[in-house]
Structure formats: C-alpha cells, structure tokens
Amino acid sequence: MxxxxxxxxxxxxxxxxxxxxxxxCCTALFFSAMDGFSENKIAGKPCTKLQNNYRCEIHNELEKRNMKGCIGYDxxxxxxxxxxxxxxxxxxxxxxxxxxxxxxxxxxxxxxxxxxxxxxxxxxxxxxxxxxxxxxxxxxxxxxxxxxxxxxxxxxxxxxxxxxxxxxxxxxxxxxxxCFKSSGNNRFTEFFGKSFKKRDMSGLDLSMKLLIAANFDSCIFNGSIFLGTDTRDANFSNADLREAVFLTQGQINSAKGNRNTKLPSHLDYPVTWK
Ligand code: SF4
Incomplete structure (x- = not known):
C-alpha cells in the first residue's frame, strides 16, 4: 500500500x-556520558571536544568510541x-x-x-x-x-x-x-532485544516504543509509525523502511543497517552502514 x-x-x-x-547542539544542551555523549555537561557550556571553528575534534571517531548520543543527534x-x-x-x-x-x-x-x-x-x-x-x-x-x-x-x-x-x-x-486494521500486527507489543526477522511489521504503531537492540533484519515497515521510537542498536539490515511514517535521521543514525536497507528518499545512509 x-x-x-x-x-x-x-x-x-x-x-x-x-x-x-x-x-x-554541542554547547547549548545538557547531556551525559551515560546517554552516549562524550562527557557529562551542563547546558550552555561547550563540549570539550568542540573546536573554535565549531567542528568536533573527534568527529571521525564517534562510532569507534561508541558515542551514540552524538551520532544520533539531529x-x-x-x-x-x-x-x-x-x-x-x-x-x-x-x-x-x-x-x-x-x-x-x-x-x-x-x-x-x-x-x-x-x-x-x-x-x-x-x-x-x-x-x-x-x-x-x-x-x-x-x-x-x-x-x-x-x-x-x-x-x-x-x-x-x-x-x-x-x-x-x-x-x-x-x-x-x-488502513492496516486487519493485518493482525497489533499483537506485537514488546520489542526490546527481540527478533522479528523477515516479519511484515506494516501498520504497527511503534510510537514511543523501545526497539533497542531488536532484530528487524529483512522486515517490511509500510505505514509503521515511528513517532518518538527509541531505535538505538535496532538492526534494520535488509529491511524496507521506505513507507515508514515519522522516521527521522536521528533514529536511523542510532540504529544498525546496511546498504540493502531501503530508506525513505529524504533520509541518508549513515556512513557506518556498509
Ligand atoms: S559531536 Fe563532538 S563536539 Fe559535539 S558533543 Fe559530541 S563529542 Fe562533543
């Protein structure tokens, strides 16, 4: 559809x-190391990794250093x-x-x-x-x-x-x-760390749901709603997200995937997706 x-x-x-x-974003906001940023920092104080030219000193190492907060921010x-x-x-x-x-x-x-x-x-x-x-x-x-x-x-x-x-x-x-009322997909309610490989997830309301580390390899997400969904480390390799609703670049950046993942045309592949 x-x-x-x-x-x-x-x-x-x-x-x-x-x-x-x-x-x-690296200055005005409060953030913490626990949430995947470089350090604990109060709002209004520049991150110590921010250079005078407003560039991040460790931009190319964010993935290696597992800084999910910085990578996912949009x-x-x-x-x-x-x-x-x-x-x-x-x-x-x-x-x-x-x-x-x-x-x-x-x-x-x-x-x-x-x-x-x-x-x-x-x-x-x-x-x-x-x-x-x-x-x-x-x-x-x-x-x-x-x-x-x-x-x-x-x-x-x-x-x-x-x-x-x-x-x-x-x-x-x-x-x-x-539009997806009869799909029966609404039986899925818990996602954290679970595997849904090759499932059709179309029409699922994933708003505010925790998809952390869930496996969605080869899944289809037509009309699935991602409003406020936590996608950290969720695996979307080979999945079809072209018709996903309210999916953001930040959610894609903090998830896993590959070049076979199909994204909506306005979103970019994270450099880490091989
Ligand atoms: S992107 Fe770089 S400068 Fe910005 S908060 Fe993260 S580590 Fe600091």
Missing part, C-alpha cells in the same frame, strides 16, 4: 547543516536557522553577552523544527489527505514563529503549542493505522 505521495515533501530542507551552524537544521537567519552569523562566541539568549532561542527553534518535520511529512501522507489543509495552516504558523524575533520566540508556550499540534498528528496516525 502506498502511504506517501510520490512528490518529495519539503522535509529535504529540514536537515542538519553543521557547516552553517555554530556548534549549538537538529533538523534548527542550528543553521538560528545562526544564519535569526542572528545573521553572530554566535555565542562572537557575541558573548547574547550567548544565553542564543542558546534559549535554539532550544525552542529545535522543538519547532522537529514539529515542522512531522507536519511536512503529514502533508504527503495519503491516508491523511482529509487533514492536509489543517496541516498546511499549522505549517504556516510554525514558519511564522520560526521567523520571529528572539523576544517573540522566547515567549512561545511550547506546551500549549505542542498539545495543539499533537491533536492533528494523532489523527494522522489514526488514519494510517486504520
């Missing part, structure tokens, strides 16, 4: 662009937007007095970009066609918020905004799941 319209959505534009960012291009569009090239290094504001704005823009990614995908999901005009209105609002001045961005109540969008995203998921 075809889930996505053939035309490419604008999700292509919502990609990490580290070359045009100022290392915001800002959807929010860092570029904050650095280039909102602050016109000014950074937390060149405008130290504005550093806190820049970090706070980045945290909100990151969330808005993540939501925009799901909205842009929703707009090419065929079973949710009846919702497309409502979705477009939310995309327009999201773009307006992202293009606002910092004072307006900092005043956004993200909880209220997120709840409003979630109502529509939930409806999109219901439209997709309805």
């Amino acid at each position: 075809e889930i996505h319209e053939k035309k490419k959505g604008r999700m292509e534009q919502l990609k990490v662009d580290c070359a045009r960012c100022s290392g915001l 800002c959807f291009g929010a860092g570029k937007h904050v650095t280039q569009f909102i602050y016109k090239g000014k950074t937390w290094q060149t405008s130290k007095e504005q550093a806190k504001e820049i970090f706070d704005v980045f945290v909100i823009i990151f969330q808005l970009y993540q939501i925009r990614y799901f909205l842009e995908e929703s707009k090419i999901i065929i079973p949710a066609k009846g919702l497309w005009s409502d979705i477009q209105n939310l995309i327009n609002e999201n773009e307006t918020l992202c293009n606002s001045i910092p004072q307006i961005i900092l005043d956004i109540d993200m909880e209220i905004y997120r709840n409003k969008v979630n109502i529509i995203l939930k409806q999109v998921c219901e439209c997709v799941i309805k």
